[in-house]
C-alpha cells in the first residue's frame with residue numbers, strides 16, 4: 539500500500555525499496571521503519587513509500603480540511619513580508635513548506651475561505667490558494683520536494699506586485715481604461731523587483747520567474763514580455779493555470795464567481811491556445827468541478843447534492859438525491875448525468 543511519508547509510523551514494514559533522487563538505495567525492502575528512518579526519508583525528499591500489509595483504515599483516510607491556522611499564518615507572513623515586518627524570503631520558504639506538509643498529509647483544500655473585502659486580503663488569500671493549487675498540480679506532474687518548494691514559493695509570491703498598485707484601480711467595479719489596465723500590467727515586474735530587493739538571492743531563479751511570467755500565455759498574448767509556448771518555464775505555466783482558475787472561481791468586486799464546473803470546462807476546451815495542454819490536464823485532474831456540497835440538477839430532472847468525488851471521473855461524483863436521500867454513484871449510474879449546477883436563485887426557490 540502506498541502511503542505519504544507524513545502517515546508513516548515506526549513499526550511499519552517497507553514493501554518495496556526506497557530510492558533517493560539520484561537513484562541511490564535509501565532503505566531496502568523488508569526494513570521495519572523507526573523514527574530515525576522516517577526522518578531520514580523526509581530529509582531525502584521522499585514523498586511516498588510502499589508499506590507491507592493492510593494499514594488500519596483510520597490511519598490513511600484523513601480527510602480534514604486544510605487547517606485554518608496554517609492558511610491564516612501563510613497570509614500573515616505574506617502581509618508582514620510586504621510591510622517589512624522583519625519577514626524575509628527565507629520565512630516565506632517555511633510558510634510554503636508548512637502548506638506542502640498539510641497537502642501531503644491528505645488534508646482537503648477548501649475554497650473561498652476568506653470573505654474577500656480588501657484588495658490586500660484578496661491578494662493574500664488568492665496567493666495562498668494559488669500556491670496550494672500549484673503544489674497539487676506539481677505533485678500530479680511527479681515533481682520532487684525540492685521542485686515543489688521552488689514552485690510553491692514562486693506561486694505564493696506571484697501577485698506580490700499588486701500590493702504596490704493603487705487599490706482604487708485594483709478594485710475598480712467597472713471596466714478598466716486602457717491606462718488603468720497598463721498600470722495593472724506592471725505588477726509582475728514590480729513584484730519581481732520587490733523580491734529581488736528583499737533577499738531574492740535566497741530563492742531559486744525559477745521561483746522568481748513565476749512572479750515575472752505568470753501572465754504570459756502560450757499563444758504570446760500575455761504580458762509583460764509576450765513570451766510564447768517554449769519560452770515560458772513550466773513553473774510559470776502551472777501558476778498561470780492555477781491563477782486563472784482561482785481568480786475565476788472567486789467572487790470579486792466587479793463580478794461574481796463563475797461556477798467551478800464552467801471554469802473547468804473552459805480550461806479543458808482551451809487546449810493549447812492560452813495554456814500548455816499537458817499542464818491543463820494535470821491541473822484539472824487535481825481540482826473538482828463539483829465540490830462536495832454542490833447542488834446539481836440531474837438529467838432525470840431530480841435535484842441532488844454532491845456527497846463525494848470519484849477521482850477518475852470528476853464529472854461523475856456520488857450524489858444524494860433530494861429530498862429522498864437516495865445515494866446515486868454516477869460512476870455506475872451511467873444513464874444519469876449532471877446537467878447543471880443550481881444557481882443561488884434556484885436554491886432559494888427550493889427552500890420552503
Ligand SMILES: [Fe+2]
Nearest residue numbers: 696697752753
Ligand atoms: Fe497576477
Ligand SMILES: [Fe+2]
Nearest residue numbers: 664696697781
Ligand atoms: Fe494572481
